[in-house]
Amino acid sequence: MLACVVMMNNPFLPGRDRKILPVAQPLSVRDWLDTEGIIEFDRPTLCLHNGQAILRADWPSTVMGDGDVVTFVALPHGGGGGGGGKNPLKTVLSIALMVAAPALGGALAGSMGLTGSLFAGTAFEVGFGTIMGGVAALAGSALINAVIPSPRPSVPSLNFSAVGSSPAPSPTYSLSAQGNEARLGQPIPVLYGRHLIYPDLATQSYQEFVNNEQYLFQLHVIGQGEYDLEQIRIEDTPISSFEEVQTEVVSPGGSATLFETDVVTAPEVAGQELLSAADGGAWIGPFTANPAETMVSHLGIDVVFPRGLYYANDAGGLETRTIQWQVQARAIDDQGVAIGSWITLGSETYSDATNTAQRQSYKYAASPGRYEVQLQRIDAKDASSRAGHEIRWGGLRSYLDGTPDFGDLTILAVKMRATDNLSQRSARMINCIVTRKLPVWEPATGWSAPVPTRSIAWAFADACRAQYGAKLADGRIDLNALHTLDQTWAARGDEFNGIFDSSMTVWEALTRISRCGRAVPVLQGGIVRIIRDPPQTMPVAMFGPRNIVKGSFKLKYVMPGDDTADAVTVEYFSSRTWKPDETTAKLADSQGDNPAKVNLFGCTAKDHAQREGLYIAANNRYRRRLVTFRTELEGMIPTYGDLVAITHDMPRWGQGGEVIGHQGDVLALSEPVEWTEGATHYLALRRRDGGLAGPFRVEAVPGESTLVRVLDPLTVTPYVGGSEERTYFSFGPGQAWAQTARVLAIRPRAEQVEIVAVAEDSRVHVN
Incomplete structure (x- = not known):
């Protein structure tokens, strides 16, 4: 073995x-x-x-x-700098790794059930990526954001779908690359919300000539899934301004009727002149019409008369001239070996009296197969300087047999007639403004039919459920939390409007979607959850000297330095101009001279970007006290992002101990408590399940330092016996009865649990 x-x-x-x-x-x-x-x-x-x-x-x-x-x-560990000292920023980055622990992507996502197989040609691909989700971002100036990862630059990850090739620039987000291209080997875009998109070419464009007018046929992929098409434009002009352009939108599962879409143009045919045997000419070709392992039902050719067809007589008029030629085809196998004899597809004749170049297309039916085609002129060429009597082979097309299946894609078919109103460049500048259609989940009715939506929640759910995403069953997604958060985001006006057109892991995509809603994805018990950073007032657990392991309490202050940002410049893609834009957010008392720059992918509104910029700036200023301590199994009560109350003597965060006696509204405490004159004092109690009761207003009992009288009705009966842990208390004036903190990581340590948290500050949630 x-x-x-x-x-x-x-x-x-x-x-x-x-x-x-x-x-x-x-x-x-x-x-x-x-x-x-x-x-x-x-x-x-x-x-x-x-x-x-x-x-x-x-x-x-x-x-x-x-x-x-x-x-x-x-796993990454540590945080000290060299030289015997501590590097605060490096410490924060090491703590950031703990923050990322619930949201491990890439290599560890696989072990937690979020991999699935690589699905080539999609925008969401699962593979090995970076482990840290970008919790602390450094963009020019130092910036700290402990709870929710700061937005990262919108750059492509490793290109899993085209090994050995570099990621192609986005045709929508990269201004220098905007346009319609066939991005071979690149992901098929996945669009969420409302956005402008320069759709990729789905097939090779081709042209035909009718009555000497050129028609261009293009097939574009808007994206995977269904879309509500708001507008089609050529650059900034609505396509309705171009009467020579026809369009057709093909929904998933449909087929195009505007023109034949599965057409291959042979590159070998490039304007070769046809000559008759009398002129010393021979058959031109044969040229292979269609690739191996394909079958055609029709063959098409283009012929060009570059000087027109005429003879200039002595009177200055133009007399008619005629040209004759023959088209032959022969069946071949996949190796290019002939398996049949030559058959004549057509013997054509064309007459005219014009010195204007003429272009004509001809189409022939054929038995399904693979073919090679050759052409020869039949009549002799009039070589007189007065005559225009030249013919050239302009193109060879094969129309593949059968109807192509576009799968779960929305396709845009465009037929354009060449006129002075259209240039070669503008023909490749077709863009659409679309809104993604997604099913919406309700607790009572389940999933709806797809509807246009800009919701962060249902974009997140689609990335988890779709074949181009994680392909997870509904039971592995916290849909109830998404439904609740969807209402919060809708009330705030938070949306996700973005295009995934570069290869990345599913987890990175989920992180970007979540970040637009001030949230982070978390894997917990095999369930994909999303946790937002809202204001919280009620701690879910209480920790103090009685249940914090002795000697394990550590408090680190990350002090600002010269490179600490005092403002945040948020880059976003504006829905007003459909161009990159930015806005700088700073707190009221900040100078804003040293901003850090972040990119909020999926944000298209200035007010949304401003809100998130102020939130990041407030995080950077007010969340700089990092707490680590160990406790017993009650440390498993909170989860990532939960609010907990911490009492400890070292930083003087309240006073704590046990309730050792209870009679009526008077409680006897294990420790004497200190009272602040003129302040209202509060006391909180720990429930038997580890939760917090209170805080309750209390007053001193004259002459007794260990007795307090509770002024509010008690919602829990303190346990003061000896067969189990007594009820713990936390005491202090006003809000100082304890320090609230947000949990960043919970890590088992043998029979103990280590909790990493950041001290909370209500000023973070003003916006």
């Missing part, structure tokens, strides 16, 4: 500092570690068995068999 163990020491660069060790005989994970002399890792380490995370308790029973792969992923 042959198994292997991969030791991944650098999760940021999985291919670097990696060791691959062969395993020649069946061993349990624990036995293999013992043979290598590894008793414990020096950093927090995850173990993946064939992509699935396994607990340490299962290491002795998990046996590596033939073909198995066990990966040990060392």
Whole structure:
């Protein structure tokens, strides 16, 4: 047998500092570690068995068999700078990794059930990406955002769909690349909300001539799924201003009727002149009409009379001239070997008396197959200088047999007649303003039919459910939370309007969608959840000296420095101009001289960008106290983003202890409490389930430092016995009865739980 163990020491660069060790005989994970002399890792380490995370308790029973792969992923740890000192910014970045822990993407998303297979040609592709979701962004100036990741630059990730090729620029977001192109090997766009898009060419464009007028046929892919088409334009002008242009929108599952869409143009035909045998000419060609493994039902040719057809007589008039030619085709196999004899598709004659260039197209039916085609002139050429009697082979087309299936794509068919009103450049500047149609979920009725929507929630759900996304069942998505958040975002006017046209992991896409709603995706118990950073007033748990492990409490202050940003410049794509724009947000007492720049992908409104800029700026100023402590299993009560109350003597965050007696409205406390003259004091109690009751107004009992009288009705009966933990209390004047904090990470540590949190400040949520 042959198994292997991969030791991944650098999760940021999985291919670097990696060791691959062969395993020649069946061993349990624990036995293999013992043979290598590894008793414990020096950093927090995850173990993946064939992509699935396994607990340490299962290491002795998990046996590596033939073909198995066990990966040990060392998580980032630490935060100190060199030289014996501490680098506050590096500390914040290490804490940011803890923040990202609930939202691990890329390599770890697979072990949590969010991979699926690569789906080439889509905008959402799952693969190995960076582990940190970009919680702290550094863009010119230092910027801290501990709870919700700061927006990252909108750049493409690794191009999984075209190995070896570099990502192509976005035809919509890159101003230098705006236009319609056939982006071979690049993702099919996925658009959410309302947006302008320069759609990619779905097939090779082709042309035909009718009565010497040129018609151009283009087929565009608007995107995957259904769309409500608001407007079609050529550059900035509505297409209705061009009477020579016809369009047809093909919904998913439909077929185009405006023109034949599966047409191949042979590049070998490029204006070769046809000569008769009398002129010393021969057959031109044969040229292959269609690629291998394709069948055609019709063949088409273009002929051009570049000087027109005429003879200039002595009176100065133009006399009629005629040209004759023959078109032949022969069946060939996929290797290009002839499997049939030549057949005549047509013997054509064309007459005219004009010195204007003439172009004509001819189309012939053929039995389904693969063909090569040749042409020859039949009549002799009039070489007189007075005559225009020249014919050239202008093009060869094959019309493939059958009706193409576009699948779940919305297609735009465009037929354009060449006139002075259209230029070659403008023909490649077709754009559309569309709104994505998505199903909307209701708790009572389930999913609706697709409707136009700009909702962040249903874009998030679609990325989780769709075939081009994570392909998750509804049971693995927290739909109730999305429904609740959808109402919040709708009331605030928060929307997601963006196009995914570059390859990226599903998790990165979910992160970008969430960030437009001040939220972050989280994997919890195999369920994809989305957590927003709203104002919270009621802590879900209370921690104090009685349930914080002695010596584990750490408080770090991240002090501002010269490079700390005092404002935030938010880049967004404006729906007014459909061009990149920016707005700078600063707090009322900030100078705004040193702004940090962030890109809010999916934002198209200035007021939305301004709100998020103020939120980021407030985070950067007010959330700079980072708390770490250990507790017992009650540390599993809160989850990422929850508000908890912390009481501790070191920073003088309230006063805490146990309730040791209860009689009527008087409580006896285990510790004497200090009273502040003229202030209203509050006392909060911990419930038996770990939750918080209160806070309740209290007053002192004269002459007793350990007794308080409760002025508000108690909603919980304190336990003061000895068979279980007594009820804990937290006490202080006004809001100082405890320090509220937002949970950033919860990490098991043997029989204890380590909690990382950031001290909360209500000023963050003003906007």
